[in-house]
Amino acid sequence: MNQQINEPIKVALITGAARRIGAEIARQLHQRGLNIVIHCRQSTGDADTLRHSLNQQRPDSCQVVQADLSDNQQVIELAQQAKDCFGRLDVLINNASSFYPTPIGEGSEAQWDDLFASNAKAPFFLSQALAPELTKRGGSIVNICDIHADKPLGQHTIYCMAKAANVMLTQSLAKELAPDVRVNGVSPGAILWPEQEAELEPQGQQKILRQIPLARTGKPHNIATTVTFLALDNDYITGQIIPVDGGRSLGH
Template sequence: MQGKVVLVTGGAKRVGAAIVRRLHGAGWRIMLHYRSSQTEARALAAELNLQRAGSVALVQADLLNTAALPALIQQTVQQFGQLDALVNNASSFFPTPVGEINDANWDDLIGSNVKGPLFLAQAAAAELRKTRGCIVSIADIHVDRPMRDHVVYTIGKAGLVAMTRALARDLAPDVRVNAVAPGANVWPDTDSVFDDLTRQRITRTIPLQRVGEPDDLARTIQFLIDDAPYITGQIINVDGGRSVFL
């Protein structure tokens, strides 16, 4: 994979940073997208560029502004000369109880989870066709088993799953399109939904008896990008078996 180029959205921290680290370790050059996590993005890029000079570049954008998305692809190609993979990692997540849903909730959750990834994939399609590249997005096992009070988030991830399957057909045979679906992975930054008792209860429902780590997702994404030339249109659960328990 030496010299290949991937654009990772929301790559500055948490799962995104794990994806960036793993792909960088496999020899990929990284265009690391961030929206507001400038400090974390710069620190990660500096760390990885010390390991391999010029291997990571930064691009800032609000993915809800779809008019700006073609520029992300243009900047990537200008920086590295090509684009071989797109990882749609950036996502909003928060509860939306029925009766309290508003337009701002809808625009944020649908925009970050399906609209932004779709328009970014559309902008990337021509370059990915040139390299016979691929797209990997992050879905959620709760598309099929909705969490209470997360209706808009669930709709967004369900749209992402449908998008993955539709694009796999429309972009074939040149571009593969897949997704990974985590269960319990990194807990949200806020404790408003997942308090200690809730976390313990969820962990007990995982057959492998542990919450997933960011690198569990990163490993699967690397597999889909590097080692799965005959896989497209698939949603791979990376959940420690939780989806077979629920």
């Protein structure tokens, strides 16, 4: 544990932290001595399992808050509940994200609203609601962006637009909240293959692997260590987006 004796324990809120990359971010920040607020929408069982695991390692160090990020009132309530969990908040990780294809001719307004809600709207309003607390604590925000905010992914126009908005949110907040709050982003490449309606066939996975200079997928650990670095380890970085993609964003 990195906190000095009598130094207040810092607190991090990670959205979408019950599973996959969000859960690994929660584990790494917890290992660094932070108390953790896990946000989830539907994955309450996974969230409770992770909470129990972290609390076994360090009692009363993790809590779960459930909220639908497409409901702005719930987003505002999430901000307050997250502060109430441990009486402070120092780090916000906007990780939760909807991801699925919306081919031209098939995209719907409901899909637009859903993809923009988790990837752009909720991160903005959650950051706005928590800005006074983060300013008071000298805190930081890390947004999980995407390499496809810069180079679009076929048949994912709405998602890519939403992630491009997420990148601009990161850069804009970095200016507006300076010098008290640092805001950065991490853009994952092929870390975990998509699930459910966005799932890729094996040939699609192989096509992506051929575009990666390191010729392999990354691991959630690769994202979590970069998030931890930006949130805790270097207080002179703000407004930056770091690709963690095995070189894929270099192009063919």
